[in-house]
Amino acid sequence: MRTVLIIGIGAGDPEYITVQAIKALNQVDVFFVIDKGPRKDELAGLRTAICDRYIEHRSYRFVEIQDPERDRSGNHYRAAVEAWRQERMEKYELALLSELAPEATGGFLIWGDPTIYDGTLGMIHEIAARGAVELNYEVIPGISSVQALAAQHKIPLNRVGEPIHITTGRRVSEGLTPDQDNLVVMLDGDRAFRQLSDEGFDIYWGAYVGTEDEILVSGHLKEVKDELETIRADAREKHGWIMDTYILRRREP
Numbered sequence: 475m476r477t478v479l480i481i482g483i484g485a486g487d488p489e490y491i492t493v494q495a496i497k498a499l500n501q502v503d504v505f506f507v508i509d510k511g512p513r514k515d516e517l518a519g520l521r522t523a524i525c526d527r528y529i530e531h532r533s534y535r536f537v538e539i540q541d542p543e544r545d546r547s548g549n550h551y552r553a554a555v556e557a558w559r560q561e562r563m564e565k566y567e568l569a570l571l572s573e574l575a576p577e578a579t580g581g582f583l584i585w586g587d588p589t590i591y592d593g594t595l596g597m598i599h600e601i602a603a604r605g606a607v608e609l610n611y612e613v614i615p616g617i618s619s620v621q622a623l624a625a626q627h628k629i630p631l632n633r634v635g636e637p638i639h640i641t642t643g644r645r646v647s648e649g650l651t652p653d654q655d656n657l658v659v660m661l662d663g664d665r666a667f668r669q670l671s672d673e674g675f676d677i678y679w680g681a682y683v684g685t686e687d688e689i690l691v692s693g694h695l696k697e698v699k700d701e702l703e704t705i706r707a708d709a710r711e712k713h714g715w716i717m718d719t720y721i722l723r724r725r726e727p
Contacts, residue, residue, distance in 0.1 A: 476607065477501075477580070480614065481498045481499065483524055483583050484617040484622070486685035488527055490616070499524075500531070502529075503575075503579050504574050506537050506573070507537070508562075545558070562593075570601065571606065587617070588616070589613070619683050619719045623719050623720070626680060627680070627721070636655055657721065659722060667699065672696065676725060677694075677702070677720055679692065679720035682716075689709060
C-alpha cells in the first residue's frame with residue numbers, strides 16, 4: 475500500500491525543520507509539488523535547498539502538478555474555492571496513481587504547518603476515502619508563520635486569560651465582534667487592516683517570515699497603516715508575490 479507523508483517544513487527558514495520532519499523527508503521516494511508559476515521560483519528554491527540539506531540519499535524525485543486556475547472575481551467565493559479544490563484534488567489523485575508505486579512513499583511539502591489554512595490534508599483524506607488510490611497517510615507538524623511571526627516580534631500570542639482568534643482577511647473585512655481582542659490574520663490579499671485603524675489596535679506584521687527577505691512592522695495601527703501599505707506594495711512589486719501574516723491586538727484601556 476502507498477504511504478503519503480504530509481510534512482510541515484516551517485515558514486521559510488531551513489532551520490525551522492523539526493527532527494521529525496527530517497526523518498520523514500528521508501523516507502520519501504517521490505515529492506509532489508504544486509507548480510505556481512515562475513513568480514514563486516524563490517519558494518521552489520527554498521524547498522529544493524531544504525531537501526538538499528537534510529536528505530541523505532539522492533534517490534528521490536519531484537513530480538510537479540500544475541495548479542488549476544481559480545476564479546478570483548469575488549463572485550460566489552465559496553463555490554469558486556470548492557471548484558478549485560476539487561480540481562486540485564483530482565490532479566493529486568491522478569499523480570498518486572501514475573507516479574507513486576504501490577509500495578512507495580510519497581511526500582507533500584507544506585509551508586508552515588499542514589493543519590493551519592492549508593487544504594492538502596483535507597484533500598488527501600478525501601482521496602483515501604474515495605478508494606481509487608489505496609494509501610495510508612501521516613501528518614508531520616511544522617513551525618507555522620503564526621509561531622514564527624510572534625517569535626520574531628518577541629511577543630506571546632496571548633494575553634493572560636484572553637482567547638486567540640485565528641481568521642482570514644476576508645472575515646476581518648466583514649467586521650469584528652467586541653470580544654475579538656487578539657487576532658491572527660492570514661490570507662489578507664485585500665489589506666483588511668485598513669478598516670480597523672480607528673478601533674485602537676496594535677499590529678505586528680510580517681512578510682516572508684523566516685527568509686532572507688523577511689520584513690517586520692509593528693506599532694499602533696492608526697500610526698503605521700500608511701507606511702505598512704507602502705512597504706507591502708513595494709515588496710509585492712519587487713518579488714511579484716507576497717506572503718504575509720499579522721497579529722492584531724486591541725489596546726487595553
